[in-house]
Amino acid sequence: MATRSGALPERPVPFPARLPEVVWRAGVDLNPLDVRDQDDVRWLESLVWPEQTHRLERLRGAVRIARAEPPELVRGDLNATVRQLVARSPEGATPVVFHSAVLSYLPPAAVEDFAATMRTLPGHWISNEAPATLPAVARQLPDHSVTSGRAAFALALDGRAVALTGPHGQSLDWLGA
Structure with missing residues (x-):
């Protein structure tokens, strides 16, 4: 849905009354990096564009948090490990699988396998991907090219x-529930 001017209508973001309590963190990657290894951190810092000092500071803040409370990192293929990783979440906790700009690196069949798996797992699935990456999500969107000239x-x-x-968290246009 778009307004006559082509911009998305303004909708308030429904912020929660309080932040959720995170009781366990885990991640999967083909080549997980260790924030305790200065070479790995330098590599991550080199991926931030030079003029984007705010992103560099955000990365350094995330590194400090991950060093203080290291997540469990599993080396492996996303589709081969996500089910087992979710099964290991602590009893009584609600598993939440979050990914951003990950699925575009998989072939379409692997993306569909992942989406099918996520639909069967307990908890919640939060995805933040280019619209074409998850066609079922893209079909729910208004014309996603109408975003005030921002990449979406x-x-x-x-x-x-x-x-x-x-794509780097610099904007949010809420569509509503």
Whole structure:
């Protein structure tokens, strides 16, 4: 849905009354990096564009947090490990699988396998990907080229599109629930 001017209608973002308590963190990657290894941190810092000092500071803040509370990192293929990783979440906790700009690196069949797996797992699935990456999410979007000239990702909760976002978190256009 778009306004006559072509811009998305303004909708308030429904912020939660309080932040959720995170009781366990884990991640999977073909080649996980260790924030305790200065060479790995330098590599991550080199991926931030030089003029984007705000992103560099955000990365350094995330490194400090990860060093203080290291997540469990699993080396492996996403589709081969996500089910087992979710099964290891602590009893009584609600598993939340979050990914951003990850699925575009997989072939389409692997993306569909992942989406099918996520639809069967307990908890919640939060995806933040380019709209074409998850066609079922893209079909729910207004014309995603109408975003005030900003590049847009589709933020979805449990496969339901809820917002358009900037690919590096610089914008959020809430679509509503």
